Amino acid sequence: METQTPSPPTRARMPGWLPRAMVLALALFGLFLLGDWAFHRLTGILIILLVAFFISLAMEPAVGVLARRGMNRGLATGVVFVVTFACVLGFLAALVTLLVHTVTNLVKEAPRLLDSGVEWVNRRFSQHFTLHDLSQRLLHESETVGNYAQDAANNAWGVSTTVLGGVAQVLVIALFSVYFTAGGPKLRRAVCSVLPPQRQVTVLHAWDLAIVKTGGYLYSRVLLAIISAVVHGVFLALLGLPNAIALGVWFGVIASFVPTIGTYLAAVLPILVALTIDPIDVLWIALFAVFYQFFQDYILQPRITSRTVDVNAAVALIAVLAGGALLGAVGALLAIPATATVQAFLSEYITRYAVTEDPRIDQTASRKNR
Template sequence: MTAEQTTQRMPRWLPRAMVLGFALLGLFELADWAVHRLLGLFILVLVAFFVALAMEPAVASLVARGIGRGLATAVVFVLLYACVLAFSAALGVLLIHTVGNVVTELPRLLNEGVDWVNHAFHQDFTVQRLRDRLLRESDLIKGYAQSAADHAWGFSYTVLGELARFLTVALFSIYFTVYGPRMRRAVCSLLPAVRQDMVLRAWDLAIDKTGGYLYSRGVLAVISAVAHALFLWLLGLPNAIELGICFGVIASFVPIIGTYLAGLLPILVALTVRPLDALWILLFVILYQLVQDYLLQPRITARQVEVNPAIALLAVMAGGALHGAVGALLAIPAVATLQAFLGTYITRHEVPEDPRLEGSPRKHRPQQE
């Protein structure tokens, strides 16, 4: 064999390297496919875990009174889902009545709106003329109706999907709550003694922050619901109790913009009954928000970790993108838990006084000639 033939021969390791490369590529594609398939389930399990953390203080309180952990978990979750169903029922009744009132008052609202436009802009519109124009553009209306009919199946599929996700979170959260101590013991058994204390401390912080956050939100929701329901009842607004419940829950459990969203519905109802009441509702909402921010919330949420508003908004957006309303609700306690845990183990150093830290302009020293 000549030297040229020896140099042209394929190295012995090359076929095995190629087979190994293709095998690793196949494993990577398989892992990528599995991650994309299981990511949704992982997020549901994570949400269920945080729900279990939130329920742990109530369950532990009942267990401390001699009630079995299984029965205590059942009692807590029955009460939780009863509250969810009550809120859903109140919201459903409220929407039905509101839509009915809007439909009933629609002719009067149209006449008043057309009169205002004519008076403000010096026009001569009439309801009959607007209706004739709308009928002439009926093809556009038919197009919207056809589009809505085409999306009916997609809407039904979405509702069923959300129901399945809710049931998945409910089942896993009940399981995590019942077997919480066993899970902690199982996790600690895999770690050395030095790491076990860190895991248990992080677990306790998560329970304290998540459960405390939701408990304080629940107390604020009850106070807000009672106050607003009583005020709406004094105004004589229909469905005052349902409006108060919806306002309290939305304003307390929707972070950052909850109060503004909650105030829209009673204001809309007032506009269909007595428009002047909408102004009184707006003033009461602003006044109550001030009382809650400066009197109620500091006392009720004294144990909570303060989270920067920008970080809280970013966390809510990320949680909502991952798992809708539930993810947005649990985003802030998750960030508070992480902040408290990092604050325990991160060493902070003393910073000397410097005007640049206070935002003061830097003074330039005159150059010596």
Template sequence: MDIDSPDNTPQAPARTRMPKWLPRAMVLALVFFGLFLLADWAFHRLTGLLIVLFVAFFVSLAMEPAVAVLVRRGVPRGLATGLVFVGTFACVLAFLAALVTLLVETATNLAHETPRLLNEGVDWINNTFGQHFTVHDLSQRLLHESDLIEGYAHTAADNAWGVSTTVLGGLAQILTIALFSVYLTAGGPRVRRTVCSLLPPARQQTFLHAWDLAIDKTGGYLYSRVLLAIISAIAHGVFLSILHIPNPIALGVWFGVISAFIPTIGTYIAAIVPVFVALTVDPLDAVWILLFAVVYQWFQDYLLQPRITARTVDVNAAIALLSVLAGGALLGAVGALLAIPATATLQAFLSEYVKHFAVAEDPRIEQTTARRKRTAAAPTHD
């Protein structure tokens, strides 16, 4: 009979203790996770306010050069800020009033001229394609689609409350942006002093230089666009007066603002309203307006704009259009308006604070230069 010896007795497995740091780490992980959720919740709640502050900051940068000019002439900063913003709001309200008046008159003229335009259009179709349509036939077919029209009417009526709420919310947001912009502009020196007090002396000059750079680019963009808008308004107003189009001054201002602040395609978008107005006078005038818009857009993009923006904001046309689309997707119309000065400011920062290296001459980079060198080196024949 085998008797187990003490040496052969199986021993119980040793108990593994939890590391002392593990409970503390778990508690800290839960605390940090809770703080992350709280920060994420607060960020989403405050996104609208952050956007308002961002827009107000850029508006204050755009207003700073005009306010600085008045301050240098002895006007108190608060009064100078008020004068600049009141003048800006007056110009915006005047433009909106002219635009509403223009749209109402255009709609009224189109309503009066629609029967004549329909008769002329039906006659042209019958003569061109050998058909026998009449306006009465078209109206009867339209009446058969009354259910569809009624559906659109009910949908518009159901959305009326939502649209009105959106408009009121937009007005409240604009007023909030204006209020913060006034405070930031009037207290600009105080804001800069507060930020500088948080930085070491070596960083204060860098911050002030970056602030001045942002003011130069944003203000330069605004004033260069205003100059382009004035030139465009005068050119289009004179051309529309030659064609005897109604309200040429209001249409010229519409052309100027849209073509100046929407890059590349602004003139074509602005041409929509004058084309509708021209249709109530003479359809051939609509063709002339489109041709003039194409020619003027080419003149503005390749001759006028590079000379005006050479000392203020120099952004490639493709990059400008891309930035406008991105700004519009992120912040709507306000984002589209601020996209180009933000891009120009970022471009200026990168050009000053990012290290650049000399590029070696290579025909794959400088094809035009290489071609000119080969042409100059080629022997001439008498």
């Protein structure tokens, strides 16, 4: 009888698709790492392009008006940007002059303010401080002050580099803003040329909404700034503060373009000026700032922005916080017009239904039934 020898065990063979899948996975992972590296390297440029694009949207209504009246679009863009730059430079020049004047007055009035402060502390807390005692304690702490001064001197190069970098970024943003505004129709044509006709209509509609909301936000803020500058300038002039017009312009710009806390930040400079003249004016300025912030947020601003940037105050605050967390100060400034654009775009595609009367929704319904 013939015996059968057992056949050797067969080895499990690797599926043919597995090596290709592993190579593809490694390639995709490498592309992801490359894209992540490139994105972090190009984040600064992307932010510059985003800011320039929003600035071009804000300038588009004014450029469009001049272009429709027969002016060449490039020339219209130049006129609008030159006027805008002139206003910004004028504001900065007035601000620098105001700051220098305020610091000079504070230095001159510092001895009198210190005497008044020491006298008030002694009278209020039954102490016997003198300026000589304070100067001796300051000299005792001179080592600490010297260390701070040395650190500031060591960081002077870094600060100057940061300032120069900021100026360069502003110039690049201005350059791209001019390009985007002057070539707006060509840019829209280039974008639509790679889209099917139905998508082209949607993109152009969203583009128009962005122009309306961003331009409306800018012009409504300019109107709010003018009103705030006039009101605060008159108030500060009545208090007898010097440079009341310049302080009013400072108040108007900061209070209108810095959301929520702009008025309080703007009040710091007039308060410093008031300290050199009559400290009781500090109280009046602080009270007026609180009153005007309430008046602007709940009465003036809703009436002006209802047809341009109709964003709920709570939604606007959340948008500003989110924009600041993502992109810093730039994101905070662009958050409201971007939110208004998205809100307006979605409102045209979201179906809304009539709400039945219910006391849990509308308190007036329960009052009518009583």
